[in-house]
Amino acid sequence: MFDITPGQSVEHYENFPVGSMLLPRRYRKAVASVYHFARHADDLADEGDATPAERLQALAACRAELARIERGETPQTARYQALATTITQYQIPLGLCGDLLTAFEQDVVKTRYADFGELVQYCRHSANPVGRILLHIFGAATPTHLAQSDGICTALQLINFWQDVAVDWQKGRVYIPQADLQRFGVTEAMIAQQTSDVAWRRLMAFQVDRTRRMLKGGSPLAMALPGRIGLELRLTVLGGDAVLEKLKRSDYDMFRQRPKLGATDWPGLLWRALRKR
Structure with missing residues (x-):
């Protein structure tokens, strides 16, 4: 929803108001947890010198973390533990996070x-x-x-x-x-x-x-x-x-x-x- 905010340093994933002074403080931790999930997965799909197969394998590990959240298990990484807290607190449909991973997977092959x-x-x-x-x-x-x-x-x-x-x-x-x-x-x-x-x-x-x-x-x-x-x-x-x-x-x-x-x-x-x- 939110695109480029003033002073934002990255340009390849600009849809979150992380760091914006306009965002009420009470939402910043939750928004940041979603941003860090999406930014990390986006980087796996788009940055560095990994092969397409390696990128898809890394994104599959992200899907495995979402599956742990869906089963009510504790994710293995701190990034997904923070995301799980946000998803639970705000009753966010987990499928929305899966949709983002679908887009990143598509970027690898299409x-x-x-x-x-x-x-x-x-x-x-x-x-x-x-x-x-x-x-x-x-x-x-x-x-x-x-x-x-x-x-x-x-x-x-x-x-x-x-x-x-x-x-x-x-x-x-x-x-x-x-x-x-x-x-x-x-x-x-x-x-x-x-x-x-x-x-x-x-x-x-x-x-x-x-x-x-x-x-x-x-x-x-x-x-x-x-x-x-x-x-x-x-x-x-x-x-x-x-x-x-x-x-x-x-x-x-x-x-x-x-x-x-x-x-x-x-x-x-x-x-x-x-x-x-």
């Missing part, structure tokens, strides 16, 4: 997506569980809130994909749906050559518009959540929209400069988030 539906299905595992877990921690996991959170989380994941087209290409991954590449006459060779022509701009304008509508569709949740939680979510939604605007202003040339929010962006975004209440 590098292309046939169409937008397939990409959204990936986001259902990679992004949406984050918002759902946080809503359970915040005591706000109503059906309406969960649906709105899914829209925001999927949009934020897509924004990260559009930011990182060049970065993902270096990892051998293309998250732009193959059907959309074909529809707009863009080839993977053009991505490799960092071609930002008319066809590319039309393709990315289409992706940005679709993502922005998805982000807007979930945004009422930011007004429904109270206090600093709602403020942080409003800031996050505005930040995501600002990144999309930067993409647009750059003529969708993320190859030359990755569009991201800097220190000068946050004061204005915070002011807008405060005024929206």
